[in-house]
Amino acid sequence: MEEMGFASKPYILIAxxxxxxxxxxxxxLTExxxxxxxTSTGEQALEYIMRNPVDVVITDIRMPGIGGISLLEKIKEHRPRIEVIVLTAFGSIESAIEAMKKGAYHYVTKPFSNDELLIVVRRAVQEKRFHEELEYLRETVGKSYAFExxxxxxxxxxxxxxxxxxxAPSRAPILIQGESGTGKELIARAIHQNSPRAKHRFMGINAAALPESLLEAELFGYKKGAFTGADYDKKGLLVEASQGTVFLDEIGSMSLAxxxxxxxxxxxxxxTPxxxxxxxxxxxxxIAATNIDLEKAIKEGAFREDLYYRLKVVTIELPxxxxxxxxxxxxxxxxxxRYNKEFGKRIKGMNEAAKKALMDYHWPGNI
Incomplete structure (x- = not known):
């Protein structure tokens, strides 16, 4: 879901x-x-999620057989980490509110715009992955981002x-510079994990992956009626990340405005939403990151000098x-x-010819 700012594809089930x-x-969503x-019934949806990985379920409130509310209850009983978005017709808000009380992530009123739906789905996937990440980090006591x-x-x-x-212990803004694939987000997460904010959210946002109008709505939030499809007030990601760390990747892609x-x-x-x-x-x-030369961008009038110096209180250059x-x-x-464990292999290493080939390679794109 690169266009929506995700590093890996989410699995979405529509009932x-x-x-x-x-x-x-x-x-x-496929695009x-x-x-x-x-699936066309709640029964089919329930059978599918019991056998397959699913991040988000989008379900209509009213369906023959198991309706949306009953499906929601069964999902939360058997697969509580799946986020559920309910679709409701205008005039059925009471059912949507009931669904929210029973654990639905959000509801979308028909008819809806594609942009509205994508915002809600994106956030639902992000919410699920945040909780999975938080649980993982707690289980491993932050070992994933330990320096060793x-x-x-x-x-x-x-x-x-x-x-x-x-x-890491300070709250100073940090600018991480380096080519694509050098590990900028890994370093950003290490800073977060070794800071007093480690128990709160790490919010990664790829500025180049979202159109500017959507980026502003995502970061700052919006009020009901602010634009077509804004049917409710929504907190921005900067508010949702309260007491945590916000990682702004591809900062150089933002417009001057x-x-x-x-x-x-x-x-x-x-x-200001x-x-x-x-x-x-x-x-x-x-924490901001870029793979372009921001000083050159400043000279070319493509990046604000005052923002550059505001971000680079601390600069980290990744080779x-x-x-x-x-x-x-x-x-x-x-x-x-890693792959021996994943694929059940017993590869022990590489021969000298392979080592030489890797050492002689120029590594465009890094890793």
Whole structure:
């Protein structure tokens, strides 16, 4: 679901007895990169989720047999981590509210716009993955982002780790620079996990993956009636990430107009939802990342100098793999161990010819 800002595809199940609506929903979601399955009854939907991975279920309130409310109850009983979005006709808001009380993530009123649906689905998937991530981190006590588990024998990476140790306890904004594939988000998560904010949310947002109008609505929130499809007030991600860390990837892709708005947010620690006049206070730590030369972008008039200096209170430069080739064998060992477990293999290593080929390779795109 790259267009919606997800690194891996979500699995979405549609339970809708009106085939034209089901096909339309499936088309919209499939085009964003999601894996979509449709069923026409609640019974079929329940049978499917018991046997297959599902992130989000979109169900009509009214269906023959098991209706949307009953399906919701059974999902929460058997697969409580699945987020459920209910579709309701205008005038059936009472049923939607009942569904919310029973654990539905949200409801969408027919007729709805594609943008409205995508916003709700995106957030539902993000909510599910947040809880899965939080549980995983609690179970592993943060070991995933401990420095000893991040590959980096190279002296420049050791300097990066030392910088992270020093700045993690603060709330200073951080700018991470490096080519694609150098591990910018991994370092951002390590900073978060080793900070006082570790018990709260890490919110990763790819600025290049969303159109600007949607990015503003997502980050700042919006008021009912602010635009077509804004049928309810919605908190922005910066508010939802309260006391946590916000990672803004591909910061260089933002327009100058949006950069101006973001600068004010970072300076004042408050947002103004789209369509609102009142400000909302926020408490987040900003970490930004880019794979472009922002100083060059400033000279070309494509990036605001004041935002640049506001973000680079601390700067972390990540070297490309071709400049840290002593780490290649460690990466190979890591991936061999990982995929041996995943695929039941017993690969022990690589021969000298393979080592030489990897060491001679230029590594465009890194890892």
């Amino acid at each position: 809708e007895d009106q085939q034209d609506i089901a096909r339309g929903l499936a088309l919209v 964003t990169g999601a894996e979509v399955m449709t 588990n991040i590959i980096g024998r190279n002296w420049r990476m050791q300097e990066v780790f030392e910088t992270v140790r020093k700045v 949006f950069q101006s708005k973001l600068l004010r947010v970072i300076q004042e620690m408050e947002v 789209v369509g609102a006049t009142e400000h909302v206070n926020i408490d987040v730590r900003f 490309p793999l071709r400049e840290r080739k002593e780490d290649i064998e460690s990466f190979v060992s890591f991936f061999i161990e």
